[in-house]
Amino acid sequence: MNRLQIFTENRPRLFGIAYRMLASRAEAEDILQNAYLRWHDLGDSELAEIRNTQAWLVTVVSRLCIDRLRVLKLERESYTGPWLPEPMIEIDPQTPELIAEFSSDVSLAFLSMLERLSAEERAAFLLHQVFDVDYPVVADMLNKTAAACRQLVHRARERVQQDKPRFQISRDVHRQLLHRFTLAAKSGDLQELTSLFADDAQMIGDGGGKIASVNRILHGADRIARLYHVVARGYQQRMQYVEVQINGEPGLLRYLDGKLDATISIVSDGEKILDLYTIRNPEKLQAYHSLVLPAFLNGNVCQGR
Known part of the structure; x- marks a missing residue:
């Protein structure tokens, strides 16, 4: 399997992470493009050292998203009127992004609540709570200790649960x-x-x-x-x-x-x-x-x- 095929196979998951992090389809696409360029430009010796391809790609996307989110938060502070996430409208029910990686909560209400978290809180919370990444792996991705990541997720979970809608309807x-x-x-x-x-x-x-x-x-x-x-x-x-x-x-x-x-x-x-x-x-x-x-x-x- 060549590099393009490997990236394409992981793309739905990477897009799901980037969209939830940035709440913008356009921004998520830009992140994936940058991540692919880094993946494509790896030397053969660097590629051989990667033991888990998906973990490497998720790490790159997560770090790129954290850096970009810090900039976006400053821009959104001067936004005219209320800011809402860029919507994902389902056109083709077979679209992989909407089937494979959008089965969990990506409602506008949920994404709006995530805006109240810091970039690192948001990344840790999404990776652990939504994508079931273990704390030691999250810690490696974010260059933090597992204990620090647990604390980030704990704070984020408290804030999200406090504001999460109380009702689930059919x-x-x-x-x-x-x-x-x-x-x-x-x-x-x-x-x-x-x-x-x-x-x-x-x-x-x-x-x-x-x-x-x-x-x-x-x-x-x-x-x-x-x-x-x-x-x-x-x-x-x-x-x-x-x-x-x-x-x-x-x-x-x-x-x-x-x-x-x-x-x-x-x-x-x-x-x-x-x-x-x-x-x-x-x-x-x-x-x-x-x-x-x-x-x-x-x-x-x-x-x-």
Whole structure:
């Protein structure tokens, strides 16, 4: 097996690590490209010294991600409005990244919580908790002691569990609630919209300063419902909603005049919407503008009442 074949075989796992670390498909692809160049440029004697190829590749990707995440955290501090991860929209159900390495939690809510961790906490937590890498191996990858890595994971786990949604709902219930939201958002039914949200619900919108969106977290069922009521009054006949998989969960794409305008994801207790995440930043949707519309307009569009 040549070097390209070896890297390709490990690519889904490497991509899963990089995407969870950086919460950006584009950034993850850049990391994998850099990792491949390092792998390709190894001398024969260096290659012969590698006892575990996958561990070597994971180590390189993890270290590259830590360095890149430190830079990104500084950039995201000056981001206009709330920052949300770049969504992963499922186009082809056979895509390896989405089958092999996205079976565990990569929801927008989960990735947003990971943003509160330091780069090393995030790496240690993901490697151990998500990818089941033993502490001694994690320690070697991060150039730390096993005890230090245990402490990193312990702190990260406490912070994540503290903020993790308390409710696990079935996919069918999730889809039913999304369908109700779609009909209400399309029609602008204020009463129905209000009834869908918990009293203390919050909406987080990411326009990146490039397109209109909520510039701060919007709190309360009434305020969120009124926003969608106003949007429907202004754009009702121009909007279409398409159900897809976003970061491993049922979600929605909103089209305006046939062009992808936003992704919508929710967190729910099974009865009410607790959190709503909407991404409108064109840079984060760019990869899907030409792919999603042809793939899903055949029979999966919700036109509303």
